[in-house]
Amino acid sequence: MIEVHDLSKRYGDKTAVDHLTFSVAPGRITGFLGPNGAGKSTTMRLILGLDRPNSGTATIGGIPYTALREPLRKVGALLEARAIHTGRSAYNHLWCLAQSQGLPRTRVDESLALVGLTEVARKRAGGFSLGMGQRLGIAAALLGDPQVLILDEPVNGLDPEGVLWIRNLMQSLAAAGKTVFVSSHLMSEMSQTAEHLIVIGRGRLIADESVEAIIARSSGQSVLVRTPQPAQLTKELERTNGSGTPVTVTTAADGALLVRGMTAPEIGEKASAARVVLHELTPQRASLEEAFMELTRDSVEYHTDAPSQDAPPPPAPESEAAE
Numbered sequence: 001m002i003e004v005h006d007l008s009k010r011y012g013d014k015t016a017v018d019h020l021t022f023s024v025a026p027g028r029i030t031g032f033l034g035p036n037g038a039g040k041s042t043t044m045r046l047i048l049g050l051d052r053p054n055s056g057t058a059t060i061g062g063i064p065y066t067a068l069r070e071p072l073r074k075v076g077a078l079l080e081a082r083a084i085h086t087g088r089s090a091y092n093h094l095w096c097l098a099q100s101q102g103l104p105r106t107r108v109d110e111s112l113a114l115v116g117l118t119e120v121a122r123k124r125a126g127g128f129s130l131g132m133g134q135r136l137g138i139a140a141a142l143l144g145d146p147q148v149l150i151l152d153e154p155v156n157g158l159d160p161e162g163v164l165w166i167r168n169l170m171q172s173l174a175a176a177g178k179t180v181f182v183s184s185h186l187m188s189e190m191s192q193t194a195e196h197l198i199v200i201g202r203g204r205l206i207a208d209e210s211v212e213a214i215i216a217r218s219s220g221q222s223v224l225v226r227t228p229q230p231a232q233l234t235k236e237l238e239r240t241n242g243s244g245t246p247v248t249v250t251t252a253a254d255g256a257l258l259v260r261g262m263t264a265p266e267i268g269e270k271a272s273a274a275r276v277v278l279h280e281l282t283p284q285r286a287s288l289e290e291a292f293m294e295l296t297r298d299s300v301e302y303h304t305d306a307p308s309q310d311a312p313p314p315p316a317p318e319s320e321a322a323e
């Protein structure tokens, strides 16, 4: 269990982490999500005792990282900037780390096997591809068979096979009861990996809930309705405006209606009461990317007009074509 309480970190007049409080439970993958510059890496560094907070606490199993005895046996971490001695072989890199923590040589072999690097263990780590380097970083994190894993953007720059491999590995570690805390700035990636999400923006907590709950809460939710009496139904549905959530009805190019602000059962009942025939009534789920954009809209640090490769895509325009 990782516990962060009222954690803050400033760099000069820049507040990177702003009174964050959350906990990360064992036995599941918890995604740590936020736009670029949201404060994810800083928070992870604070949890790992690599930086000192201006206020608040971060503990692992109730103990600050810096007070842990044999930390590699308790916590494994993969940070974005990896420090690997490039002249050493993968085997020697891990063996040096193992010796520093009193871990047996068998753990080096086991970790190499776990990440699929046994064949290249004697090769210089400096010649490794990005994916192999990432695997070596994960082998180092797994060396002490720790209960808690903290992984900062582990899929960055990996090919689809590497992404799938890391996802499966994290899932098996969580299934074995470990605490897996993994950061990303991509909602689509997290949605396929994590069960629970902690979302931050500008250093502040935005959401701490299940992936499902985040999508369900998104006001991007709408219902697709097909009816031979669209004008009549639109009038009936908009009649409810003024009480509670506003209802909006837009017409798609093929004549279908897209209704926001009402659930499918509510629309069905309204239609029935008004004797309007329905041919289709389908709840549309907001995409995760939309839910994320909506959550973090006010906290994206650098807005640009042109979409960059790193930034999540801009929200779809409110046109029928985008629905």
Ligand SMILES: Nc1ncnc2c1ncn2[C@@H]1O[C@H](COP(=O)(O)OP(=O)(O)OP(=O)(O)O)[C@@H](O)[C@H]1O
Residues within 6 Å of the ligand: 011, 014, 015, 016, 034, 035, 036, 037, 038, 039, 040, 041, 042, 043, 185, 301
């Ligand atoms: N050592 C530092 N000195 C000054 N500012 C810093 C330092 N480290 C981080 N920051 C600033 O703190 C904010 C949070 O940065 P951080 O790297 O934690 O964000 P992040 O969510 O991990 O972003 P990304 O997804 O881009 O890696 C940013 O505005 C960053 O510029």
